[in-house]
Amino acid sequence: MPTLILSLETSSPICSVALHRDGSLVGQSELRLEKSHSSHLSVLVNQLLENSQVTLQELAAVAVSDGPGSYTGLRIGAAAAKGLCFALDIPLIAVGTLPAMAAQVAACTAGAADVLFCPMLDARRMEVYSALYRPDGREVLAPAPLLLDSATLAEQLAHHRLLFFGSGAAKFQPLVADQLNAGFLPGVEPSAVAVGMLAQAAFERQDFRDVAYYEPFYLKEVYTTTPKARS
Structure with missing residues (x-):
């Protein structure tokens, strides 16, 4: 039975998805719009699967870019990947950016x-x-x-x-x-295709992440500030 892996790359301003079958690229899609990940990632996934004539239930695993990169982008990608893996009961693979x-x-x-x-x-x-x-x-x-x-x-x-x-x-x-x-x-950007290239080997090694507790590799601690109370 062929191994179908969906890959998500959201560590940069580019929102990118790819589908591999047994390590070979089936299709890819990306959107180069600032801050588009939260509203367009699921749309890109659904369109890619539909164009590839693949259903969610056929997926063997979901791979996600693990970071480093954009804090917000990585969190969006991780949340989407974890949601798909939990709903479909399939493994989660994390691939370093x-x-x-x-x-x-x-x-x-x-x-x-x-x-x-x-x-x-x-x-x-x-x-x-x-x-x-x-x-x-x-x-x-x-x-x-x-x-x-x-x-x-x-x-x-x-x-x-x-x-x-x-x-x-x-x-x-x-x-x-x-x-x-x-x-x-010049011109090299993070790509879901590259994530998928490494995801197949990780799948064969059964190098999976815990869907419940997985967090991206931010590399540096993210600092947040609390707004000062108005007097």
């Missing part, structure tokens, strides 16, 4: 054997969420908040070719303009 982006780029990069892949998500000012991966997906540096300056990742750049991409990479590029080992790939 950064390893998914790295896998997406590695899959279409020629001569990638000696390259390290460095996704960077903008975290405001001169900070990014970043990590470092080998072409086979092995983690070299774990996901972490990274302050950017001319010395950032200097040791790695001295010994390896690094390919930078994602929403935070552009502000790092001027800082390492003299580094021959630094390459930059």
Whole structure:
């Protein structure tokens, strides 16, 4: 029986959904509208399943982008994924945003054997969420908040070719303009297709999350403030 996995990616301003059958892409849909996740995610899911002639009851699992990324976006994606998994009694798979982006780029990069892949998500000012991966997906540096300056990742750049991409990479590029080992790939965004690429292997490993208690990987604590009482 084929394994159908629905993937949701809401960690960025792009609202993205994808459907894979046994690891092969069946269909995808995305919407590039700011703050559209809460009102459009379920619509995209229903349209994708209808166009793919697949029912919810045929799904084997739901995969969701685990973060880091937009706090609100991640919460919306997690809530939707948990709701579907609970209602359908199917497993929940969480796929890290950064390893998914790295896998997406590695899959279409020629001569990638000696390259390290460095996704960077903008975290405001001169900070990014970043990590470092080998072409086979092995983690070299774990996901972490990274302050950017001319010395950032200097040791790695001295010994390896690094390919930078994602929403935070552009502000790092001027800082390492003299580094021959630094390459930059524009236009790479988090995608549900990439989430689905990694979700199949997680499904086969039975690497599932607890539907009741799952929370996204925000990476940094979210601070909220209480409005001051009016006098």
